[in-house]
Amino acid sequence: MKKGAVWKHLVPGLLIAGAALYLTYRKTDPEALLGALREMQWPVLALVLPPLVLSYMFRILRWRKLLSPIGRVSSSDAAGPLITGFFVNTLLPGRVGEILRALLLSRRTGLSRAGSFGTVVLARIFDGLTLAAMTLVVLAVLWGRLDGTTRLGLAAAGLMYIAVLAMLVSLRRFRERSARALSAPLRWVGLGSLALKAEKIFISFSEGLEILRDWRDTLKVSIYSILVWGTLTLSVIPVFRAMHMHMLWYYPVLILVLAGLGMLIPTPAGAGTVHGALVLVLPGLIGISQESTRVLALIFHTTQFMPVIIVGLLVAVREGVTASQVSRIAENEDEMVIPDDGPHGRD
Numbered sequence: 196m197k198k199g200a201v202w203k204h205l206v207p208g209l210l211i212a213g214a215a216l217y218l219t220y221r222k223t224d225p226e227a228l229l230g231a232l233r234e235m236q237w238p239v240l241a242l243v244l245p246p247l248v249l250s251y252m253f254r255i256l257r258w259r260k261l262l263s264p265i266g267r268v269s270s271s272d273a274a275g276p277l278i279t280g281f282f283v284n285t286l287l288p289g290r291v292g293e294i295l296r297a298l299l300l301s302r303r304t305g306l307s308r309a310g311s312f313g314t315v316v317l318a319r320i321f322d323g324l325t326l327a328a329m330t331l332v333v334l335a336v337l338w339g340r341l342d343g344t345t346r347l348g349l350a351a352a353g354l355m356y357i358a359v360l361a362m363l364v365s366l367r368r369f370r371e372r373s374a375r376a377l378s379a380p381l382r383w384v385g386l387g388s389l390a391l392k393a394e395k396i397f398i399s400f401s402e403g404l405e406i407l408r409d410w411r412d413t414l415k416v417s418i419y420s421i422l423v424w425g426t427l428t429l430s431v432i433p434v435f436r437a438m439h440m441h442m443l444w445y446y447p448v449l450i451l452v453l454a455g456l457g458m459l460i461p462t463p464a465g466a467g468t469v470h471g472a473l474v475l476v477l478p479g480l481i482g483i484s485q486e487s488t489r490v491l492a493l494i495f496h497t498t499q500f501m502p503v504i505i506v507g508l509l510v511a512v513r514e515g516v517t518a519s520q521v522s523r524i525a526e527n528e529d530e531m532v533i534p535d536d537g538p539h540g541r542d
Contacts (some may be wrong), residue, residue, distance in 0.1 A: 215467025239437040243498040246429035257419035261314040276300040282507020285464040321420040
């Protein structure tokens with residue numbers, strides 16, 4: 196069993212996470228940190244779980260809707276692959292969890308892998324667009340407090356997501372022409388065979404974009420995306436309450452936007468980079484101390500990701516996912532080649 200591909204993904208992420216955590220917490224007073232943790236209302240943090248669970252329920256419903264043009268999928272068939280994919284993504288940066296999600300669904304339902312993968316990517320794009328809308332809310336509320344670099348970064352992130360959505364719409368509407376245009380840069384540099392392979396992948400991938408054909412279905416997916424992020428926003432509120440912190444209505448939105456920016460740097464579960472983004476930006480925007488922000492970042496990150504890791508591990512075991520399977524997916528991810536280990540994915 197080759198594990199080089201997994202370590203290729205994992206080691207750089209761990210190094211970045213370690214460096215980011217050190218830079219974020221190197222000046223932390225241990226006594227102050229322990230004091231803040233002792234004063235925490237720990238039972239209140241349990242209130243994070245209901246909206247967090249709801250957010251994943253809405254993700255499952257959205258994925259079913261995205262899959263509807265290529266096949267009917269039940270919630271039970273969609274839930275296992277989705278949760279397993281998110282679990283793997285918390286450990287390995289990159290697309291490994293997304294590809295695994297498409298593989299598991301394909302095995303359960305017989306749907307094409309590329310088509311399933313197309314719906315996974317499209318779901319992520321809708322996440323990005325919703326987060327971009329939330330970013331615009333933050334920009335509107337806090338415009339006067341942001342420096343030019345922060346404004347430019349937030350605006351660029353929003354424009355990037357819109358540009359990607361435009362590319363996907365083009366790929367859905369003009370499959371062959373768009374696929375040729377997207378693979379053209381490879382031809383320009385003399386990689387004709389790779390360009391041909393990429394073109395075939397783009398055309399196959401476009402199967403998962405059929406939901407964009409009907410504006411009403413697109414609207415329903417958009418509503419599900421709003422519900423996903425709306426419930427995630429609600430899941431942040433108990434963290435403020437548990438820390439006895441004053442909170443304005445846009446604080447949870449701001450935290451999710453900053454966490455999303457931190458997640459752009461690939462580390463396992465956003466460790467270090469999410470903490471760093473919050474500690475770097477949050478004190479200057481809402482006037483809380485860096486010590487309080489460090490505690491807030493720690494509790495927010497733990498409550499958001501630890502339930503996914505625990506539940507995801509259990510579901511992955513039930514789905515029969517093995518380390519060797521994940522390794523082979525990591526080895527072949529650039530070509531979207533998903534290995535098949537039989538009906539249960541075991542060696």
